Amino acid sequence: MNYFYLPLEEWTNDFVNDWLIPTLGPFFDAIGGMIGSLLEWINWMLNAIPAEILTIIVVALAWYLAGKGVAIFSLIGLLYLGSVDLWGEGMQTLAIIFVSTFLSIVIGIPIGIWSAKSEGVQRIVRPVLDFMQTLPSFVYLIPAILLFGLGGVPAVISTFVFATPPCVRLTNLGIRQVPGDVVEAARAFGSTSGQMLIKVQLPLALPTIMAGVNQTIMLALSMxxxxxxxxxxxxxxxxxxxxSSVNVGLGLVGGLGIVVLAIILDRITQGLKPER
Structure with missing residues (x-):
């Protein structure tokens, strides 16, 4: 039963078409240009390295950080991407993941630290993160298309919005979980707020922060x-x-490639997480 009519659709369209795009269009074009350049550079770099060399690098990194089992899986998984002729597509996906994760870390971790330091910021940031996580991921695509067009740039933007909340939340949680007596001891020794953050709180919170980075990468891949x-x-x-073509085999080939990248990135980033 409609008790009153709320023209939210019209208000939103008028705001976007009459003010947002005409006023901030050049700003979004500049942001899109920078992200596009970074995306092209990373994609070029990944494809410029011979597949054999990049495979050796990833396998060695996996062995060093996560052990022999993960290294063997990484070798098999990367050989799979080459054997089904999806190496180039895999590198394009990695480029999008790297750029969106980089943006999530650069923006998300400082916001998480700020939220941990200020209850006022926490009260503002928390509902925003709730909104970002509960809004259906397909909805992110609409403003991304309007503001940045089609291609890799809107994909990075929508992935960034979808994948940033874990980075912010777990950074906030990690800082808040630092024992109070450790903070008091550092303060008693004359540490400034900056010194306490860099030398005490961030090192102790690093395992939790890295867990947030890991979840950010997984969410980015899911997009x-x-x-x-x-x-x-x-x-x-x-x-x-x-x-779209009801080609089960093609869907399976591409889906397995995403699974391979997800497992490799997950295990390697888990190996980066220091123990408390």
Whole structure:
């Protein structure tokens, strides 16, 4: 039963079309240009390295950080990407993941630290993060298309919005979980707020912060197929092509490639997490 009519749709469209795009269009174009340049550079770098050399680097890194089992899986997984001729698409997906994760870390960790230091900021940031996490991921695609067009840039933006909350939340949690007696001892020895943060709180909170980074990477990968709907290149586009053409084999090939990358990145980033 409609007790009154709320023209939210009209208000939103008027705001976007009459003010947001005409006023802030050049700003979004500049942001899109910088992200696009970074994305192209990382994609070029990943493809410029011979596949054999990059495989050796990843396997060695996996062995050093996560052990022999993960190194063997990484070798098999990367050989799989090459054997099904999806190496280039895999590197495109990695480029999007790297850029969106970089933005999430650069923006998310400082916001998490600020939230841990200020209850006022915490009260503002918490509902925003709730909104970002509960809003259906498909909804992110609409403003991304309007403001940045089609391709890799809107994919990075929508992935960044979807994947940033864990980084902010777990950074906030890690700082708040630092024992109070340790903080008091550092303060008693004359530590400034900056020294306490850098030398005491961040090192003790690092395992929790790295867990947030790990979850950010996993969420970014989960957006690969969804972002393909707005022109994002990579393995997600392969899966989307399989869905649109009802090609089960093509969808399976692309989906397994995403699973391979997800497991490799998950295990390597878990190996980066220091023990308390």
């Amino acid at each position: 690969a197929v969804i972002a393909a709907m707005i022109g994002a290149p990579g393995l997600g586009s392969i899966v989307l092509s399989g869905i």
